[in-house]
Amino acid sequence: MNIDFALLRSFVVLAEELHFARAAERLYIEQPALSQRIRRLERRIEVQLFDRDTRNVRLTPAGVEFLKDIRDVLERFDAAVARAQETASGDRGTIRVAYTFSVGYETLPVLLAGLDAGSGLQAEALELWENDVLDAVRRRRQDVGLVRYDPVDPELASVLIRRERLVLAVPHGHRLATTTEVSLAGLSEEQFVIIPRTVAPGYHAVIEKVFAKAGFEPETVANAVPGSRVMADLQRNNAVALLPSSAQRVHPEGVAAFLRIEEDFANLPVRLIHREDASTAVRAFADRAQQIARERGWL
Incomplete structure (x- = not known):
């Protein structure tokens, strides 16, 4: 039986996420393409791996067992490829x-x-x-x-x-757009755009600790994936975002200013x-x- 490894990797990612949109995002493919891969795999092995409806995705008992074995297969395959490459070079x-x-x-x-x-x-x-x-x-x-x-x-x-200082990105028209430095403690009434935990759990945890030290839990108006989406959400919601200071090197369109943060603990x-x-x-x-x-x- 010939099975494309892309189908197996797609199965593993969906089994981990149990959410088609998030899994497709991780795989850098469109959601319909992921659905097609899963259906193709199920047809190939003649086993239903997921129970799915309009709201939920769950592994079937057969899917749970398949996941255990396929993870091991992929790990051993990747290790074998790495060893072969190292031997060759x-x-x-x-x-x-x-x-x-x-x-x-x-x-x-x-x-x-x-x-x-x-x-x-x-x-x-x-x-x-x-x-x-x-x-x-x-x-x-x-x-x-x-x-x-x-x-x-x-x-x-x-x-x-590295420990990289955080800066506050503010959009054009925001009340802080003409400011150069702020204290985190004074931002408790602001609305924040934050990269979601599902995309970057470690990054998200660090940002949460920074807010905890500042003494408040931020109001989140958008969970944006890294990149231009963050900047678009700033403008659309008149919100702010904590970003690494190196983001200033690209100074995206829509950001009026990057403000220095007074607190030394505000770093990534x-x-x-x-x-x-x-x-x-x-x-x-x-x-x-x-x-x-x-x-x-x-x-």
Whole structure:
């Protein structure tokens, strides 16, 4: 029986999310395409894997058992591919780096530009959602991940390479648009656009802690995925958003100003993660990243 691995990976993601829209977003495909993949897989193995109606998606008992086995199959396949690639190229000098959207503003470009020409190290970068970065490193599909929190995973090593100050993005016409600095404690009446937990749980948890230290729970008017959607939601709702200071480098249309935040605790970490059993080349990349971080004054 021949089964496309894309069907199996789509099944696993939907089984984790139990929500077609979120699963399709993680897979970077449209929702109808995901539905077609699931139906094709069910027809191929002649088993119904999900119970679904207009509101809910649930694994069938057969789906629960299938998930256990398929996860193991995919993990072993990914590990086999990684080992074959390393064997073919020796101690590979090309490092596969997965990163989350906001790390791409400044941190990632600086790290890639700072690789020593004579070190023999090269990097290939891939942008993913936060959960997918961790999953890709665990499954050896990527060598290194750059994320906004410590995943606390026994299979992964994690090192802090930056603490980046948060700034407040405000749209044109907002009452704070002509201000240069604010205190978080004075923003309890504002409406916030926040990246949702489902897309970036670690990032979301860090932001929640920042608000807790400021002494209030924010009123959220939109949960936007990273990128232009955040800026569009700011304008539409006359709301504000906490963003890493490096977002100022792109200064998106619709943002009137990025305001400095007085509180020192208003910052976001950037952590480099890799497997505990990483190759010498990956460890060399991690060491060089820490050196660059110190040179830039990030730590």
